[in-house]
Amino acid sequence: MEKKLIIKKERCPQNHKCPAVNICPVGALSQEGMSAPTIDYNKCIRCGKCSNFCPMKALVLEE
Numbered sequence: 001m002e003k004k005l006i007i008k009k010e011r012c013p014q015n016h017k018c019p020a021v022n023i024c025p026v027g028a029l030s031q032e033g034m035s036a037p038t039i040d041y042n043k044c045i046r047c048g049k050c051s052n053f054c055p056m057k058a059l060v061l062e063e
């Protein structure tokens with residue numbers, strides 16, 4: 001089955017600018033204010049860069 005990126009909001013402290021937004025090579029992550037980032041599934045290529053980067057493991061590539 002194809003992997004899917006999900007966000008586990010309960011792991012995200014939602015009190016800072018998400019550094020993973022700028023890591024994404026295709027601009028699939030966006031953030032409003034200090035909220036948890038949102039994923040544009042039309043852009044995401046499931047590369048895993050953001051999930052490897054997020055120190056809180058809030059972005060997860062699931063099977």
Ligand code: SF4
Nearest residue numbers: 024044045047048050
């Ligand atoms: S898995 Fe890759 S393409 Fe998808 S949001 Fe994360 S960094 Fe961007």
